[in-house]
Structure formats: C-alpha cells, structure tokens
Amino acid sequence: MVKFLGLMALLMIFANAVPILAQCPICQTSETGLCVLWSPGYGTIYVSTGEYFDGLSWPRYRQAWANAGNNWSAVQSHLQFYEAYPPQILWDNARLGPGANDGVTLCNWTLPDSWYTGCRTTINDDLAPARSDQFLQWLAAHEFGHSLSLNDSNNPGCLCTTAMYGFMTDPPCITGPTGLDVNAINFLYQ
Amino acid sequence: MEEPMRKASLITLASILTIGLTVHGQSRTSQNYDGPKIGGTITETWADLEDFSALVKNSPLIIKGKVLKTQSRIERKGAANEWPFTYSDIEIKEVYKDTLGTNPRTITVSQIGGPIDGIVAVNQRNPAFEIGDEYILILRPNDGKAWVVAQSIGRFHLDNGRVYQKHKSANDKLDNGWNALLKANGYPTDVPEQEFVSKIESLELPTPNPIEPEPNRQKSQWLK
Numbered sequence: 001m002v003k004f005l006g007l008m009a010l011l012m013i014f015a016n017a018v019p020i021l022a023q024c025p026i027c028q029t030s031e032t033g034l035c036v037l038w039s040p041g042y043g044t045i046y047v048s049t050g051e052y053f054d055g056l057s058w059p060r061y062r063q064a065w066a067n068a069g070n071n072w073s074a075v076q077s078h079l080q081f082y083e084a085y086p087p088q089i090l091w092d093n094a095r096l097g098p099g100a101n102d103g104v105t106l107c108n109w110t111l112p113d114s115w116y117t118g119c120r121t122t123i124n125d126d127l128a129p130a131r132s133d134q135f136l137q138w139l140a141a142h143e144f145g146h147s148l149s150l151n152d153s154n155n156p157g158c159l160c161t162t163a164m165y166g167f168m169t170d171p172p173c174i175t176g177p178t179g180l181d182v183n184a185i186n187f188l189y190q
Numbered sequence: 191m192e193e194p195m196r197k198a199s200l201i202t203l204a205s206i207l208t209i210g211l212t213v214h215g216q217s218r219t220s221q222n223y224d225g226p227k228i229g230g231t232i233t234e235t236w237a238d239l240e241d242f243s244a245l246v247k248n249s250p251l252i253i254k255g256k257v258l259k260t261q262s263r264i265e266r267k268g269a270a271n272e273w274p275f276t277y278s279d280i281e282i283k284e285v286y287k288d289t290l291g292t293n294p295r296t297i298t299v300s301q302i303g304g305p306i307d308g309i310v311a312v313n314q315r316n317p318a319f320e321i322g323d324e325y326i327l328i329l330r331p332n333d334g335k336a337w338v339v340a341q342s343i344g345r346f347h348l349d350n351g352r353v354y355q356k357h358k359s360a361n362d363k364l365d366n367g368w369n370a371l372l373k374a375n376g377y378p379t380d381v382p383e384q385e386f387v388s389k390i391e392s393l394e395l396p397t398p399n400p401i402e403p404e405p406n407r408q409k410s411q412w413l414k
Contacts, residue, residue: 097338100332106230106231106302107230126333127237135237151233154370166371167238168236169237
C-alpha cells in the first residue's frame with residue numbers, strides 16, 4: 001500500500017512538473033495553450049489551398065506549400081501533410097496591399113458563424129509575385145510552423161537558426177525547419 | 191518501515207502542493223482576465239526587418255494622434271480568405287513627417303484582427319487600437335486604402351509623457367526576444383516623448399552635401 005501510494009505520488013509529481021520545467025530552446029518558442037488546435041500526433045494534417053489563386057501564381061504558391069508540407073512531414077515520421085478538403089490548414093492569398101505584410105496566419109478563430117476554425121494563412125498577393133521561390137518556401141514553412149503551434153522567435157541572432165524567426169531576408173538563409181524546430185516539434189508532440 | 195512511510199508521506203504532500211499550486215495558478219489566470227473572449231491568434235511576417243532608421247525613412251507619414259473611433263468587420267465574409275480587420279479613426283495632434291503632403295486632420299488606420307461580436311482575433315504584434323489611447327504612428331499608404339502601421343511595428347503608445355512600443359501594458363510582457371530585437375535594431379521604447387521625437391527628427395533632417403550643395407534643395411518636408 002505504501003509502495004503504491006509512493007508510486008502514485010511520484011507519477012503525479014512527474015505529470016505536473018514536466019510541463020512546468022520543460023523549456024523550448026532559446027531560438028524557438030511554443031505557444032501551447034494559445035494556438036493549439038489539434039494534435040499532429042494523430043498523424044495526418046490536411047492542407048488545402050484556397051480558391052483564389054490565379055493561373056500565373058498558382059504553380060509557385062502551390063509548390064511552396066507542398067515543399068513546406070514535405071519538410072515538416074520529415075520532422076516526425078507520424079507527422080504527415082496531405083492535400084484534402086476541408087483542410088486543417090488553409091493556404092490562401094489575398095490582396096492585402098503593398099504596405100501590408102508578406103504573410104499572416106490566424107489560428108483557432110472561433111466565431112459562431114465562421115465556416116472555418118482551423119489555421120488559415122494568407123500570403124499577400126501584392127508582394128508575393130516579386131518574392132523569390134525560396135522566400136515563398138520559407139514563408140510557407142514559417143506559417144505552417146504557426147499552424148503547428150510554434151510562435152515567432154525574435155531573439156537577435158536566431159534569423160537563420162529557426163524557421164520561426166519573425167522576419168526573413170529575400171533570398172532567405174533557410175527555407176525550412178531546422179534542428180531547433182525539430183526539437184520544438186518533438187517537445188510539443190512527443 | 192518508518193522510513194519508507196515518511197518518504198511516501200513527503201512525496202504525497204509534495205504532489206498535493208504541486209497540483210494545488212498548478213490549479214491555483216490556472217484559476218487565478220482565468221479569473222483575472224475580464225476582457226473580451228479571445229477567439230484566435232494572429233501572427234504577421236515580412237521580408238526584411240527594417241531597423242528604426244529605415245522604418246522612419248521609408249514611411250511618408252509620421253504623426254501623433256488619438257484614437258477617436260474603431261470599427262471591426264470581416265472582409266470577404268463567407269469566402270475562403272475572409273479576414274477580420276479593424277479600422278480606427280485617428281485625430282491628429284502633431285505631424286512629424288508628411289512627404290505626400292496629405293496634411294491630414296484625421297486619418298484611418300487599418301489593422302488585421304480585432305473584436306468581432308465580442309470575440310477577439312488577437313494580433314500579437316499589432317493589437318487593435320482602443321478608443322482614447324494616444325500613439326505616435328509611423329505609417330505606410332496601402333494602395334489607396336487606409337493607412338497601415340509600418341511593418342506592424344511603427345506604433346508607439348503614449349502614456350504620461352513616455353513612449354512605449356506597442357502599448358505600455360504590453361511592455362513588460364514583450365517576450366520571445368522582442369525587447370532584444372527592438373534594442374538591436376535601434377527601436378526606442380519606454381523613453382520620454384521628447385527624446386523619441388528628437389530621434390525621429392534627427393533621422394529625417396536633410397543631410398548637407400559638402401561636395402556639391404544644392405541651391406534649390408526643396409524645403410524640409412518637416413511640418414514642425
């Protein structure tokens with residue numbers, strides 16, 4: 001009985017302490033609790049592009065997110081991206097204007113009458129045509145990372161060490177997940 | 191027998207304390223939050239982070255103003271790429287730079303995110319303005335639409351004569367290296383207003399050309 005109680009107590013301590021003590025690497029952060037929608041641990045993430053790509057942009061944008069999906073899929077063997085509808089990640093474009101951002105992701109928007117509550121990413125069609133293929137691939141990898149619950153990392157010096165740095169040069173120094181991102185994903189979805 | 195029992199008791203006590211502290215922390219957090227329901231998180235990104243000098247030089251309109259009115263709505267509602275936007279009317283108190291000569295009294299600034307039907311899509315870097323707040327805004331035009339905050343960074347909250355990047359209430363919570371990023375790129379935050387304005391003006395003053403002075407150099411675009 002004593003042993004059983006002791007074991008239970010140890011298990012309870014472990015279960016409570018691990019989430020408090022565990023830390024993501026310095027150039028990587030998670031936003032667990034803010035933006036976690038679903039567990040990739042179940043295996044499959046469905047991605048779809050929106051309906052508004054024009055014929056000229058489509059091949060470049062689609063290739064960018066296909067590469068990003070493949071790169072993130074390589075992080076964990078049971079983490080796989082598939083094209084399907086309805087999607088858990090919607091990769092779309094919009095005319096946000098030349099002064100606006102390159103990419104924006106909104107996760108877990110739960111308006112009662114909203115048709116979609118996963119993560120949606122929009123790339124700015126006013127800027128994307130002038131960006132390099134490599135930059136678009138980084139952009140897709142970065143925004144997919146948000147959909148996987150990773151937050152921006154802003155520490156100076158982290159630019160080329162994680163796909164989740166908040167800005168990127170064009171051409172980019174990396175185009176997909178790094179070792180730190182692998183650590184973060186493994187930490188979140190072990 | 192006594193030793194194992196003592197150990198088990200201590201372990202049980204520690205686990206109860208751990209659970210109690212965790213539950214207490216969680217309930218305290220939820221009880222303290224009395225704002226609108228958070229219904230989403232927004233992150234934005236750009237090619238190339240501009241340092242403060244570039245942000246000022248690349249922005250045609252820099253003003254000090256007060257938020258008069260905000261209106262949030264969903265654009266392209268029902269479409270796959272529907273997004274929440276907030277449009278804020280800003281009453282201008284000072285103009286520090288106006289290279290387009292718009293000479294505005296009020297302007298409208300758009301931001302992605304904001305409250306819709308009491309549910310907020312929180313833009314982490316550029317949260318929706320609130321009525322009554324005063325800001326120094328570094329702005330970019332957006333294809334004839336409303337002005338936008340330059341790289342979603344060019345927003346500086348004024349509070350009791352001091353200037354805070356983003357908002358004073360957020361200043362202590364800037365995380366993920368944000369404070370270090372601002373510092374490394376020359377962004378002033380938590381500084382006196384006059385110091386902040388002087389820094390903007392020093393960046394925008396015309397640079398004398400010692401080799402070939404321009405007699406017809408245009409007047410400084412500064413309105414102050």
